[in-house]
Amino acid sequence: MAKTDWKFNDMVTETDMNELGQEVNEQAAAIGDMPTVPTEAKDAAGAIGELHGELDEMKSDSRITVPIKTGAQTIQGGNVPALVFPKIEGRTLINMLGDLGNLEELSKVIFYQSTGVLDSINKTVGNYGVKATILNGFTLGVVAASASISYKANRYYILLADVKNSNCEEVFIQTASSATTKLITTADSSKFSTVATKFSPTTDIIGSAEVVLKGVAGQVAYVDALRVYEITATEYYELDTMNGGELGEKYPYLGKGIYGVGNPVITSIQNNLLPDFNDWRFNAGATAGAGISLLGPNSIILDATESPAGAEVVVQLDRVLLEPNTSYVLNNTSTSGYMRVRFDYKDGTANSRIVIPPNTSRTFITTINTIAMAVLLTNISGYTDENNMATYSYSKTSHTYTDVSLIKGAHSQSVKRQRQSSSTSIVELYSNGSGSHKDSVQYISGQLKKIKKLEKIVLDGSLPWNYHSNAAGYKIVAIQLIGLPAIKTVPQGYLTKYDGKPCINDLGGVAVWPSNDYWQIGNSTYDTLFISVASSDSGWGNSYTPTIDEIKAYFNGWRMYIHGGSPAVPYNGSGTKSWVRIIEWDNATPNNVPTIPSGGVYKNYQLLYQLLNSSVENIQTKGAVVLEQGDNTITLSTNNVPIFKASLTYAENLHAVISDLEREVAKNDLKVSNTKIMPDGFNVDALIETGKYSVYNAINAPRGNGICYYDVIKHYELSNYGSQVAYFYGSNQIWTRRKLNDMWTKWEEVTGKLSKTGNESVTGVKQFLNGLSVQAASVPPELASPGCIYADGANGMLYYHDLSGWKLVYHSGFSPYVAGGYTGNGAAVRDISLPFTPSSVLVMANNGATLSGTSGFGGLSNTSVPVNINSNLIVQNGTNKFTIFFNSSNGQQSNNSSYVYNFIAFR
Known part of the structure; x- marks a missing residue:
């Protein structure tokens, strides 16, 4: 029988492994009598290895690999509990509008055939959205971010915005004067929805991202969160199958900078989808006089007897991820207390609610856009419309809740407590523009590791910047990328500037750049980054050459100008230099070049490039995921960028489980x-x-x-x-x-x-x-x-x-060197014998001199490189010897008569 008291590191909890060991015992018993397991093993590692050896005759390491996605999904486990080995691939998202798409300042928004005002109520990101109205005499109105976008031929793009259509016929997004493909439009006036279009130009163009209101004069729409992303061909051709909610989820609004898949978390839940009450929020509404008593992990008292009349007291579970188009059963086992539920939707649909009376089970089916629910224990005493909280009444009563449950599918009278395991990887994963090269997280010999194919660098003032050249309206600065992983030949990648907008990667060479905001990694070894910086950004006038410290100040977020003048006027070499923060134009610093970051809303330039060779990196991880027999609810969440592709591999039978265990424990041996x-x-x-x-x-x-x-x-x-x-x-x-x-x-x-x-x-x-x-x-x-x-x-x-x-x-008598000396005899050529053939010999005069002008009195001779001055040999290695020379006419000598010389010869 396998042991059940193994100890492991935090990749798998001790409890998990003990229970898995018990399962191994049960499976072994089911298989029948087995040969006696050797008793030599002194630890878990040895025991598992021995058991695996006894099972070798089964020879069936059956494993299953299944795709997973962001959100919740159900996976069927195999015949035994098994460790899960995930593989998660990176994505890169860069909002080509930078931070202009958040529409926080009217001066940075373009209105065409329309007018607009900021709206602090109808918004989805930041402090404001925009309320746009079609002007008299027009049937179309446009809202656009004040940014020109460089669209490249045969690349793939998606344009999105959050829109609440008040009363227009239709609202959509497009690129002006270009053939865009409408994906999602909206006529919904109840909520913000995602509108989207896709776009792949056949030639390079400079375009826009604009939301179009279609209707008549005076009609209104609310707009926020404009974003434009370059995507892969695979993503591009899958867009047609997604609704607005799915597009909004896959391509969320991101501000300025380069974003990858951050810190993926995989969780596996079995049995009850509701956790123990320890993980709920007690008195979530902070109601005065409320009393919450935890009787045990699955039993709790909600006491509202001391709370104000008409006040609600709740114990709340904020978010349970749900699968779309799926049936669930919520079981309220309390004999007197109510429960209620709020559903959340990914397309912006207003929340809906249901109420579950005491001692009642409620079956519900999610929609295609349902993503999560909140579950509340409450002192509700009655209602007339369960979807309208204004019709709820509350009582000053006390209620006990024990073993409340949520399960997928048909109702079960016996529901076990929730079992949960999870794995977190502290990592950020990127991809190149085409998606052909992606970072990934996967198991390698029992450990989660990062397969790194791209490198991200923050470009700030601490780096060794240099001035390169000047052109009308901009300067070119450069930096050697020394000490960084080798860059792929003809490098591809992204560079974003301080406002988050991507610069143009021009492979033609800096001599042909037409303007600022271009970049290239050049030179024969691809080790130097060149960037063109606009004078309107840096404050360096056409006739002024910045110092290295002034270049560093720019990359710390400072702009140069003439002290006492307008920061909008560049410095051209006369007057007192002064600096302000690039974006806010404040915190003026005269005379002294700033050496610290400017702070504020400035965000450093960022560079992402493809590596010449991929590498394997250790990453910080916590926990491991275990699948059990039957249904396992798997959730995947990430920071910033949702995953596009991920998978789980797990064992289906006992022999494969032991193989995986053996691989896991090897690193503990x-x-x-x-x-x-x-x-x-x-x-x-x-x-x-x-x-x-x-x-x-x-x-x-x-x-x-x-x-x-x-x-x-x-x-x-x-x-x-x-x-x-x-x-x-x-x-x-x-x-x-x-x-x-x-x-x-x-x-x-x-x-x-x-x-x-x-x-x-x-x-x-x-x-x-x-x-x-x-x-x-x-x-x-x-x-x-x-x-x-x-x-x-x-x-x-x-x-x-x-x-x-x-x-x-x-x-043992060998020495790695021989040291000695000799007195010169004036011979033109002379051999000094050694007990070995030397690799190197150092000769010098007794006073320490080896060189004097063009004269030589010794030096360091290597096997293939003798000491040689002006074609005159001084010292030369030989077989079991070295040779010295005397040249009376030229003063190059290591054998001058009566001179004392020292030497050391190395094997």
């Missing part, structure tokens, strides 16, 4: 604390560097379906030769093989089953789990082949075997 964990399915033929490695289900492993550990020795004298020793996790089997002329020999099992002492010998070779060792008396014949090492411990000597035979590489 102290025996392999210094072992490098390689990706699952790695080809171990590529393990050629000296070190310790762990691979799950490796290609070319000596044994499949599990973890093998590898000790690798690389022959550094002969790089085509090396050796590997492998042992299988959970057993004592050991294999060896050699690399000869870049070809690996077949794996040979050298041990069979070993005891824990590891003292068995095979043909004189002593075996250990960590490699091979030999006795000093004689070298066994099977070791006498290229790439092997022989240690003579008794005499302190170490040999290696190359193609010509055994070579002594070290003995």
